[in-house]
């Protein structure tokens with residue numbers, strides 16, 4: 001359609017009065033065209049041959065709104081009787097048709113050419129910032145560790161390995177079971193952050209023991225900038241009374257206590273009525289199960305796990321309440337894979353064979369065996385199938401032995417290991433843990449107990465203070481010992497754990513009121529707020545409690561690694577519980593040796609238990625992965641000894657047998673499941689590569705330059721605050737009312753990970769921080785800086801030559817989670833043409849125009865565009881043609897990269913599922929669907945002009 005053909009209903013914009021908004025042709029007669037501008041309630045009549053107006057034509061991919069406020073992303077554009085009909089989907093995915101006449105007249109023009117011709121010309125610095133933003137965003141999104149680098153965490157390889165492995169799956173369902181204190185919460189946070197940032201998850205429910213709610217809330221906020229809403233009965237009722245409907249629909253990220261949802265039909269139904277993407281359950285060993293009596297919490301979580309696609313279960317002691325419960329939790333993750341307990345048991349035995357093969361490969365003559373030992377080759381064949389085995393053996397024979405061995409081990413672990421649903425790192429695999437030092441404090445048995453111990457139950461024997469009457473504090477020698485110990489260690493923070501809330505309460509009152517010790521108490525009878533206050537008082541670095549006295553609930557999940565002394569006022573029977581207690585101090589971040597003090601009565605049940613834990617199963621000085629199995633094996637003898645008193649001979653036998661069994665079980669674990677588990681939970685070479693990738697994409701200096709530029713442009717005040725940090729504050733000159741992620745009162749921020757780790761009061765600015773991603777979205781998602789005009793001295797070119805630099809991006813309206821940027825070879829396509837249409841793209845680099853381009857005053861720039869419009873418009877059309885000629889090549893490269901990556905991923909899963917049943921068929925189905933969708937979207941992608949700079953050569 002010729003430009004001068006004005007048809008009523010068409011929408012045009014004034015080149016000189018863009019503020020009039022979207023105009024509409026109402027008549028075209030006598031070589032005059034009349035345009036009404038409804039937004040400004042104005043009307044203009046122009047001569048048709050030189051009307052200063054431009055036709056508004058939205059391309060596919062643009063977002064538009066109609067006068068009723070319906071907003072769509074255009075998927076198709078038709079033309080009827082000279083007017084356009086736009087078809088597209090709204091945010092809910094519903095299709096709408098918007099005819100040109102119905103377009104919202106209050107539009108902002110954001111296409112660069114429209115803005116340019118409407119005289120909306122940006123500063124050069126903004127134009128530059130836009131281009132930088134496109135480059136940086138592309139670099140981040142195509143990185144292998146996209147989504148994993150934004151946390152305020154140390155780059156610990158074992159955590160990044162797991163996070164990367166899990167986060168790349170469709171709707172991951174895994175059990176994170178690292179040993180106590182190795183950072184499962186951090187791993188879950190990394191996975192969650194990656195899923196949210198990549199658009200794979202939006203709505204997340206976390207449920208944790210009540211005592212850990214605030215710790216999780218704070219950990220998610222402080223480390224990952226994720227703001228969860230806590231839901232409890234009070235809040236739910238308030239929301240319901242305000243008439244806001246289902247309380248669980250009022251936030252995207254919800255955190256709640258396990259006791260709140262446990263067996264709570266109403267609330268569980270409300271949760272089930274919402275759409276969730278991910279469920280995270282901490283301390284999952286509480287999900288107790290047996291065939292006839294699954295616990296209410298298990299049943300509740302099962303209901304949720306059946307409908308929520310992604311599930312992360314966290315526990316340090318997966319077998320704490322028996323193998324049955326462990327199996328049942330795996331079944332929550334994948335009911336098809338874990339359908340039979342017997343089969344599960346049988347599989348465990350089979351891991352020994354796989355491990356034997358792995359160990360043979362790792363042996364000094366592994367290479368030689370793989371390339372020449374036919375029997376060994378047959379075994380490999382049996383496990384990996386002919387094709388894979390043949391390739392690996394050929395590789396080994398061709399001199400690529402090291403690689404072939406590594407690949408062979410990877411294949412074996414992938415296909416036969418346990419590692420796909422279960423991850424467990426042990427301390428042995430994570431360097432940097434200090435020593436544990438056991439300090440037993442034997443004390444005389446109180447007289448009152450000597451006489452009638454035989455009538456006591458096991459609990460009474462192990463927590464004897466309850467039998468000493470109301471004045472027990474006066475008779476119990478452990479109390480006097482405690483008073484003295486605290487007195488002589490006034491400057492050392494100490495955590496005391498005992499089994500009962502009453503004991504904790506009484507002890508704390510005693511040492512605080514009678515002994516004047518600064519102390520705090522933490523038990524289940526306190527409100528959550530008071531518990532957190534107590535923990536905060538203990539953690540404070542200036543005004544702190546010397547001792548925190550906890551009942552058993554303090555032994556789970558909490559972070560007390562700033563203390564070096566743990567007093568166990570009594571001993572728990574279960575070795576896993578003992579490990580949980582020690583794990584409060586012996587966890588990542590502990591910088592000193594951990595002293596474990598045990599005050600106990602000589603010749604008592606506690607003394608027996610102490611010796612069994614120490615001499616029998618070595619559970620104090622070292623983690624005891626075989627603890628649960630050993631406890632099950634020796635429970636009967638042990639409890640008899642505890643109840644009936646020590647018969648030295650039986651006890652010695654128990655110790656010897658426990659030691660032998662411990663060695664045997666540990667050996668078996670090393671030969672079988674645990675060894676494989678450990679190997680597949682962290683492959684050191686890959687983990688190191690991931691950490692390196694995060695370090696590489698961190699690019700701190702580039703980020704500092706970039707953000708300084710952003711803050712300058714958006715009017716955020718920045719003051720240097722020492723060598724590593726900056727104070728950021730909103731100002732009255734901000735171009736937007738609010739800057740994303742910047743609090744109204746301002747904040748202090750650092751770009752340094754090391755500084756951020758030691759100064760939690762500062763924001764940690766990195767490429768994934770909401771301030772940075774928010775700024776990027778604000779820039780790219782708007783017209784910010786998409787036009788510019790400058791003059792430039794480039795002697796070989798004739799003064800007066802007009803240069804048009806058009807920057808294109810590959811656009812397709814694809815769901816965010818497909819992350820098409822990952823496959824695109826470059827962020828932009830840049831075309832530079834002169835006014836005769838000569839292509840100077842290679843000769844005139846961005847550097848030429850960035851460095852030599854000089855500012856033109858706005859008014860002069862507008863005049864230049866007005867006068868040169870015809871010519872610029874022609875050159876822009878040519879630039880589009882030049883870009884289009886590169887489009888096919890670009891798409892081809894993107895498709896070939898996507899095909900390569902995605903085929904490999906699909907094939908790997910297809911091979912795996914044949915031998916490793918822990919892959920859910922839905923994962924492959926989804927991966928295949930994503931592959932089709934990605935390739936479809938890429939093949940229909942179009943280069944879209946994103947920014948234009950006009951440069952006039954000066955002399």
Ligand SMILES: Nc1ncnc2c1ncn2[C@@H]1O[C@H](COP(=O)(O)OP(=O)(O)OP(=O)(O)O)[C@@H](O)[C@H]1O
Pocket residue numbers: 152153154155156159178179180181182183184185186187315316556557558559583584587588589
């Ligand atoms: N990468 C990391 N960078 C900084 N701190 C970390 C990192 N990983 C873990 N930590 C800190 O170490 C402590 C233990 O981590 P976390 O609570 O995630 O361990 P856990 O395995 O969940 O422990 P538990 O078994 O007791 O539940 C926490 O204080 C956590 O903040």
